[in-house]
Amino acid sequence: MKIIQIKKNDEIKELNLPNNIMTAGFFDGVHLGHQELIKKSRNIADNLSLPLIVMTFWPYPKQFYTEVPTPYPVLTTQNDKYEIFDQLGVDMVIEIEFNSQIQKMEPQIFVDKYIKAAHVTKFIAGLDFTYGKKDIANMDLLPNYARGDFSVEKVPFTQLNGTKVSSSKIRSEILKGNFQSAKKLLGRSYITKGKVVTGEQIGRTLGFPTANVENDDDYLIPKDGVYFTKVQLDENEFWGITSVGNKPTYNGNRKYIETYILDFNHNIYGKELNIEWVYFERPQKKFESEKELIQEIKNDELNVRRYIQTK
Structure with a gap:
């Protein structure tokens, strides 16, 4: 072509x-x-x-x-x-x-x-x-x-089950976290891509190292919250937990896209990650202590592993 x-x-x-x-x-x-x-x-x-x-x-x-x-x-x-x-x-x-x-x-x-x-x-x-x-x-x-x-x-x-297939409808579904609806209208999963850059290392200090992913290509990113995602890195695919938001526990003032990749702990700075958005788990929360935050992340990990078992 x-x-x-x-x-x-x-x-x-x-x-x-x-x-x-x-x-x-x-x-x-x-x-x-x-x-x-x-x-x-x-x-x-x-x-x-x-x-x-x-x-x-x-x-x-x-x-x-x-x-x-x-x-x-x-x-x-x-x-x-x-x-x-x-x-x-x-x-x-x-x-x-x-x-x-x-x-x-x-x-x-x-x-x-x-x-x-x-x-x-x-x-x-x-x-x-x-x-x-x-x-x-x-x-x-x-x-x-x-x-x-x-x-x-x-x-x-084109209509699907009585719904007009349109980019605006797909945008609406993605922003709501309705990825299965978006997938049906797209004909494939919704995927964003970005390079892994150095972050504030907060996740690593908490025991959950995350990949801080840039959005230089201006992809539509779902609303702030925590998501179950699939991460494609080189030829490999992993499950992950992706957080979108401004780190309210730390009073952040800019939006981050951070992914904790399950059963993975390698240096991938500079690598491109493909993030397949699968499931909206919960909204962002502000915790009173890091201890509470760590416990919530553990709950998220437990929930995503349960979710994987259903697939």
């Missing part, structure tokens, strides 16, 4: 792309709905003997439609998405650098610059795909902007 990044002053027309089938969106999470859209597009491309191109954007366009643009936590990084796109048979990804210029662009200019210029034969997207100024031009209007240069196909929303 080929990946092409289009920066602010780049022109798609200069790529001289072959005729193709294109689908587009941000695809955060690449959930079941996104997967169905890409599979449908792949089938159409195969029937017409044309390559399939996915047009996507970075940074997240939503952050440009707020009063003060701010980073938006994501379900999947660009690299995560591209791995899944590749598995789904996408031939090429065109990543558009989203900026205020695109945000203010007239819909016709957007269509001419990014779709027509890519030599698209058929454009396929979900009902909620929007483009151009004010983010209001939609799939119903796209045939007008296409002016006969390409055809348009709208794909209905």
Whole structure:
């Protein structure tokens, strides 16, 4: 799969792309709905003997439609998405650098610059795909902007047990700690990735050494609390207890993601951990003493081992 990044002053027309089938969106999470859209597009491309191109954007366009643009936590990084796109048979990804210029662009200019210029034969997207100024031009209007240069196909929303599959619904479930619901909508477990960095060593002094995990990629992190997780390190997988929060017992003032890996005690600073979020155990608590905190961690460990036995 080929990946092409289009920066602010780049022109798609200069790529001289072959005729193709294109689908587009941000695809955060690449959930079941996104997967169905890409599979449908792949089938159409195969029937017409044309390559399939996915047009996507970075940074997240939503952050440009707020009063003060701010980073938006994501379900999947660009690299995560591209791995899944590749598995789904996408031939090429065109990543558009989203900026205020695109945000203010007239819909016709957007269509001419990014779709027509890519030599698209058929454009396929979900009902909620929007483009151009004010983010209001939609799939119903796209045939007008296409002016006969390409055809348009709208794909209905995917539903699961009567629930619309959407990134916003998945976000809501993750923030509530409902990981099994999120898993069904995603089609896989929710996983975040981060590098292990030096922390305050509090867990080690308590007898429970933890991996302090950075979130440089701005993954959506569940609400503060204690979770049962699976940790993937290199080729190995371990169960763990992951704490999210500001260490209230120690009056902390910043959020940490710390994982106590069961039956494991090795130096892994600088390593990347994949954290699979499995079960919300309890909220964060402030304890009156370290003795109480240690006892609670022991209870957490006992509970996670019981939980493992049920799996």
